Amino acid sequence: MGRRSDAPRKGDLREQALLDAAEALLEHTSLEELTVEAIAKGAGISRGSLYFYFGNKHEVLAALVERTMRTIRAEADSTAQDATSPPVDVMERAVHRVEQVWREHGTVMRAAVDYSALHPVIGSAWNDTVDVFARTMSQVLKRAGIPEEKGPGGAAALARALCWMTERNFYRAACSPEDDLARATATTVDIWRRVMES
Structure with a gap:
């Protein structure tokens, strides 16, 4: 054998x-x-x-985006499994981890955003990953006391809006000639916290 x-x-x-x-x-x-x-x-x-x-090179980029998105989905899984830490702490760790991925793979992340509308496979990988994180964060918001209701004030709607805000905030920071990722993280955490503590 x-x-x-x-x-x-x-x-x-x-x-x-x-x-x-x-x-x-x-x-x-x-x-x-x-x-x-x-x-x-x-x-x-x-x-x-x-x-x-x-x-072709577009298939290379699609595979590169998918590899990076697996890192973010793994973080979403880790966040979802933490049911004991205070929700605000879970949120802060998640946002800081997303910052770390942007620092390590910012080139790929920017390319994913820039080409998602032109390349359906890339767009699908990106959108699916944000949706996975939004579903995870809706559970965190519910643990923080946000009601699980349909409509704009429910945990699912707020999590989706906040995750897309986070994505855009980091994207703009990563495109800046200065290193604005730390500032983007601080602002993003503050916004999430205000929603969770309101």
């Missing part, structure tokens, strides 16, 4: 290398200027090998 290995397969490592290369290139190259040649070169493979994994 052969030994089973949990080590990543060579193909998986190459795919991750392509995504890493694309993310690094997006730091200083727009998607329009990004080429499959540059991505392949950055990953240390041939252009032909890239096509074994992705059909």
Whole structure:
């Protein structure tokens, strides 16, 4: 009987290398200027090998966005599982974690917003992730005393509006030439807190 290995397969490592290369290139190259040649070169493979994994640079970006969205959905899962901490503390940790993802993957996050209307797969991944977080945060709002009612004042509606506000606040901060993410976090936390404590 052969030994089973949990080590990543060579193909998986190459795919991750392509995504890493694309993310690094997006730091200083727009998607329009990004080429499959540059991505392949950055990953240390041939252009032909890239096509074994992705059909074009848009598929690379879609996979890169999906990889980053998994990080945010994992945070939503972690937030949903914390039913013992005070709701305001849960909210603050969630917002700070979102800030961290923007710091680590801001290039991908900005690209996801910029191209979500042009590329349905990217738009769907982005919208679905915000919706997942909104559902999680509606539970946090309910624990804070916001009623579970239909209409604009219910926990679900408020969570959805606040999550999209958070997304836009971080996006604008990440596009700023100054490092405004910390300020965006402080303002976002304050708004969430005021809603939860009202």
